[in-house]
Amino acid sequence: MLHMGGMVYQARVEKSKGAVSMTTAPRGVPIPGDPLYVQVAQRILHEIVQRDLRPGDRLPPERTLCRDLGVSRVTLRRALLALADEGAVEADVNRGWFVGGGLLSEPPNALLSFTRMAASRGLTSSARVLAARVRPATIDEAELLGLAPGADIFELERIRLLDGIPVALDRSRVPLQRAPSLPEQDWTRASLYDVLERAGVVPVRASYSVEAVAADARHADLLGLAEGAPLLLAQQITYDQDQRPFELGRMAYRGDRYRFRATLTRPVGLGVARGAGIGSSRGEGARRRSGRGRADGDPRRGT
Structure with a gap:
């Protein structure tokens, strides 16, 4: 589904003695309207993802980061605190800053697959497949997807895990004609959006809603929760480059593992x-x- 966008710049990261050294070349083109500390946070997050850093990896001291990124201590601290608020980094009073394992945070203006969204937080995603089947579309599904009633759709239901911990129950329905290879994939690892893009279906926008619900017996059992525990239920219709709907998505997130944030x-x-x-x-x-x-x-x- 739905990371703070990276800046265009060149950078080099080296691991040594348990820490990471960040050295930037020209700073690149800033995103218009973004405060400097947000740009710095994006640069740090970009490097965490690009260099495949894992939760617990130590970042350089603040003085080194200030020098490498060319910013003041005040700006750097604001950037790190913003990332800490999202769970992307964590602070240790005596040892410095580390890559965090924190919450999965989803801004509504970025349409990313679960796999890429997890990677942007330095987390490893995997899945347990509950269903991967071809079946006829219901009347409602056909109407929402612009299909004839009874047309073949591919239904995929998975438990999504981050670093081995179940965090969401994910259900997607896609017209089979849009990507006939869907039933042949290994959905324990594959990204739905990546498979669709290879078939020429490019996600460009989505109609998205989210609400708070209580976990029923099935959700509680699958996600390792107590019945009645809080969930965030997200539903979306995703559109391709031709503004055609191609996915009906429904994802139930554990309330203790997911945060939805928006800029108003x-x-x-x-x-x-x-x-x-x-x-x-x-x-x-x-x-x-x-x-x-x-x-x-x-x-x-x-x-």
């Missing part, structure tokens, strides 16, 4: 009268005289 922006002009600045007496007076009680946005809907 306020629509331009909401709650501020045109032609008047914030706190402008002229703007307030104009609204009182108009009797409308609101400007461009409607404050009755909350702030």
Whole structure:
């Protein structure tokens, strides 16, 4: 499904004496609008993934990181704390910073497979296959996927594991005609999106929803939880490069192993009268005289 995007730059990482040395060439092109500490966090995370570092691997001292990345201690500390908040790194007061094993965190603006999302956190993904079969699409499935009722779909249900720990129950349904080789794959290791891309189906966007639910008996048994334990249930319809739906996905994540995060922006002009600045007496007076009680946005809907 759905990592902090990496910057374009050149870097070299060397392992020595239990630590990792990061040396950057030109810093590359920053992502517009990203604060510097976010860019630094992206660079550190990129190296963790690219160099296949594992939970417990030690990062260089902060002084070395500041020198190699060309940033101040304040900026570096903000970057590391941001990564620590996601579980990507961990701090030891006496020994420094280490690659963390933490939570799997999913931002909604990045469409990644589970395999790649896990790799971006320095984790190893695997799967236990519960079902991998071809069957006729139901009426609802056919409608959502733009198929004729009863058309063949490939259904894949797996328990997804990170470093051997079950974290999610994943179910995907894909029209068989889009990738006829789907039933032939080893789904204990294969990435669904990678297989689809090799067949010419490129995921580009998804309609995605997430809600909190309580684990029923089946989910509790498969994920090693107590019945009633919290789960995050994500459902999505994924679209290809031609804006055609090709996957119905349903993934139930353990609440203690998964975090969903989002960046929210306020629509331009909401709650501020045109032609008047914030706190402008002229703007307030104009609204009182108009009797409308609101400007461009409607404050009755909350702030």
